Amino acid sequence: MWAPIGERVKHLRERQDVGRAISPEDEQGILDAIRQSRSPALLPLFVLALDTGLRRSELRMLRMRDLTLEWRGGLIRSGALCVPQSKTEAGAEAA
Numbered sequence: 001m002w003a004p005i006g007e008r009v010k011h012l013r014e015r016q017d018v019g020r021a022i023s024p025e026d027e028q029g030i031l032d033a034i035r036q037s038r039s040p041a042l043l044p045l046f047v048l049a050l051d052t053g054l055r056r057s058e059l060r061m062l063r064m065r066d067l068t069l070e071w072r073g074g075l076i077r078s079g080a081l082c083v084p085q086s087k088t089e090a091g092a093e094a095a
Contacts, residue, residue: 022050054083061085 022030027050034042049059061084069079 048081052081058083058085 030046031043034046045059048054054062062081063084066082066084067079068082070077
């Protein structure tokens with residue numbers, strides 16, 4: 001079926017400006033810079049971004065009410081994060 005039309009189909013250009021995975025060296029460099037920061041929120045935010053893969057806009061929209069933690073003996077036993085404005089259906093909950 002493809003043979004009669006295959007030559008007439010134009011291929012879309014592949015985007016080259018998409019993001020890339022962070023390298024271990026880049027991650028370590030960012031962690032080193034965070035350790036020098038006076039912001040107490042920076043490290044937890046960075047770890048959250050790495051662990052969940054949330055986009056910048058999703059991180060910025062998060063509020064404390066979106067986070068549910070179960071504590072036991074002074075330690076976090078489990079937790080859930082509800083992403084209120086995600087681009088994907090899978091973004092509804094990341095644990």
